[in-house]
Amino acid sequence: MTGHARAGEASFTREAPVQYKRVYLWHWAVRAMHWVSVLCIITLAVTGFYIGRPYFTSSGQAINHYVMARFRFVHFVAAGVLVATAMLRVYWLFIGNRFERWDALLPYRQEDWKNMWLVLKKYLFVEPWKAPHYLGHNPLQQITYSFIYLVALVQILTGFYMFGLADPGGFFYTVFGWVGPLFGGEQVARFYHHVLTWVWAIFLPVHLYLTVRADVVHQESRISSMIGGGRYVRADVEFVDD
Amino acid sequence: MYFPLSHPWAEDETLGEHLERRGVTRRQFLKYCGEVAVMLGLSQAMVPEIARALQEQRRPSVIWLQLQECTGCVESVLRTADPTIGDLLLDLISLDYQHTLMAAAGKAAEQAKQDAMEKNRGSYLLVVTGSIPRNEDGIYLTIGGRTGQDVLMEAVQGAAAVIGIGACAHFGSVQSARPNPTGAVGIADVIRDRPVVNIAGCPPIADVVTATVVHFLTFNRLPELDGEGRPIFAYGSRIHDQCFRRAHYDAGQYVQEFDDDGARKGWCLYQMGCKGPATFSPCPIFQWNDHTDWPIGAGHPCLGCTERHFWDTMTPFYGRLPNVAGFGVERRADTIGLSLALGAAAGVGAHAIATGIHRARTRQAPNKEPADLPVIPTEKKSEEDPNG
Structure with missing residues (x-):
């Protein structure tokens, strides 16, 4: 940090001492949804990969084991919790604050697309100082999270469809029976349900890295905002969504 | 092996009379009716009704068309080591026209079909194995100089019910697999004006065909069908949920x-x-x-x-999930997914290093390009700066 004290910048700091202000972003319910989803998605991925390709087998008599059945049970419970969370999140898209509402997840303005390009360039080290600052999600985050929600939706639909097959005529079979033919067959639906998990496996390291990077490089206190709900931001910086 | 000519079914004989003449006891007959009731998922109280309907049945006329197919379904349905009453029923009703099994050939066979259709118009059962090729006006299947679709549609007009047997009649089976050169479709894609029963499978189980026919003869209507036209009594649950493994x-x-x-x-x-x-x-x-x-x-x-x-x-048949096209041989979806995930992790690492380098350069030459944010002053900094 000593590098910051170099001559040209020191005078700037002396003239304009930096003030911080605290902004409140995420309601405790949204933070709870985030962390519950994290647990559920990791559980679903681990159990799901076992169900898709059992990476160990048990030996001896079948009566002594219940491995796959337990994996499936945990998978279904985690799926149920995730779907309940997702339904709450959808409700929150309409009753949440301006950072949590649906329009904060859709870069629908022309300005958003311009800013997305600037944010993308920032990550490619091209004129990073031109990138706009956001209190909530920047447009790149907005479109990424919306895409992730869409991925989850496809997995939820295909998951319920396959779940329903065990009980023809039952609730899930009746309500989600249209999903299989839409994909062109059960195996195709199964394939998408399985392969989309890799989107999460790609998303996770990138999401973690960019969050940590925002905190380390730009002092954005993003991580603590998802725990405590608020951020300390520089009072002298202009935010697009302030 | 049952040989139809040994005891031909007389013109106005009922099935009950015919079975009696063939030495089938009433006990055997009722046992069979009970089995079929179980198969159809009906109450045992329905057994007398099934028995009455079947034994009063006069020789039901069936026309069996073989279209674009391999005859495997005929083998599955007709070949049994120990013929049951169901087989007898099926064999007997099958004999009006079945161009593989019938003795007649050529014009005589076609004439037999025309006669049967005219005589039993509106009452015969139409059984179809095989798909309909539709490309090039259906020239990939011709019987007696006519296309399969033509032959099928003619027979459908006078049929009391249409039963498709096998995967070909269901959706076209292997000949309709990509790229489907002959444009093969299932018969339900051609027959639009009435329900078609699909006894699905490649080949299907003979008992399902028999039970469906018994249902039709007993109640004079087709059994309940699922969205694919398959009878629910047979295709109502997954193999996985009934499997002994x-x-x-x-x-x-x-x-x-x-x-x-x-x-x-x-x-x-x-x-x-x-x-x-x-x-x-x-x-x-x-x-x-x-x-x-x-x-x-x-x-x-x-x-x-x-x-x-x-x-x-469902292919590859020996793999859990479909292959991903365009990535070469044996490149599974998981391999690609894992590579991408590892690639993302590696990319993140590389980006972190690049960030470090970028920051170091920015610090060394602060006037060349501005920092991302105005630099943050700290207490520590002012202490370190002796000129502060």
Whole structure:
């Protein structure tokens, strides 16, 4: 940090001492949804990969084991919790604050697309100082999270469809029976349900890295905002969504 | 082996009279009716009704068309070592026109069909095996100089009910697999004005055909069908949920390769690409050839042949999931997914290093380009700066 004290910048700091202000972003319910989803998605991925390709087998008599059945049970419970969370999140898209509402997840303005390009360039080290600052999600985050929600939706639909097959005529079979033919067959639906998990496996390291990077490089206190709900931001910086 | 000519079914004889003449006892007959009632999922109180309807049945006329197909379904339906009453029923009603089995050939055979259709107009059962090729005006299948579609539509007009047997009649089977050069479709894609029963499977189980025919003869209507036109009494649940290897699935015991220890112990064939979890069929219960065996019983994974377009969607038959096209041979979806995920992690690492380098350069030459944010002053900094 000593590098910051170099001559040209020191005078700037002396003239304009930096003030911080605290902004409140995420309601405790949204933070709870985030962390519950994290647990559920990791559980679903681990159990799901076992169900898709059992990476160990048990030996001896079948009566002594219940491995796959337990994996499936945990998978279904985690799926149920995730779907309940997702339904709450959808409700929150309409009753949440301006950072949590649906329009904060859709870069629908022309300005958003311009800013997305600037944010993308920032990550490619091209004129990073031109990138706009956001209190909530920047447009790149907005479109990424919306895409992730869409991925989850496809997995939820295909998951319920396959779940329903065990009980023809039952609730899930009746309500989600249209999903299989839409994909062109059960195996195709199964394939998408399985392969989309890799989107999460790609998303996770990138999401973690960019969050940590925002905190380390730009002092954005993003991580603590998802725990405590608020951020300390520089009072002298202009935010697009302030 | 039953030989139809040994005891020909007389013109106005009922099925009851005919069976009696063939030496079938009433006890045997009622036992058969009871079995069919179980198969159809009916109450045992319906047995007398089934018995009455069947024994009063006068020789029902059936016209069996073989279109674009391999005759395997005929083999499955007709070849039985020990003919049951059901087989007799099926054999007898099948004989008006069946161009593989009938003695007549050429013009005589076609004439027999025309006669049967005219005589029994509105009352005969139409059984169809095989698909309809539609490309090039259907020239890929011609019988007696006429296209398959022409032959089918003529027979459909006077039929009381249409029963499609096998995957070809269901959706076109292997000839309709991508790229489907002959434009083969199932008969339900051609017959639009009435319900078509699809006895799905490649080949289907003979008992399902018999039970469906008995249902039609007893109640004078077709059994309840699912969205694919398959009778629900037979195709109502998945192989996976009826499989006798299911205990091994739940226990996590899987055959890893054919002939390994698990295979000898009869473990679950899930890892061998078994499509039981995606396939609705009564195979585990009905089985083939008088309950002799069925594919999974013989140690082979299910191919999913009762499902639409299984040649396209259930392949590779020995893999759990479809292959990803365009990535070469043996490149599984998981391999690609894992590579991308590792690539993302590596990319993140590289980006972190690049960030470090970028920051170091920015600090060394602060006037060349501005920092991302105005630099943050700290207490520590002012202490370090002696000129502060």
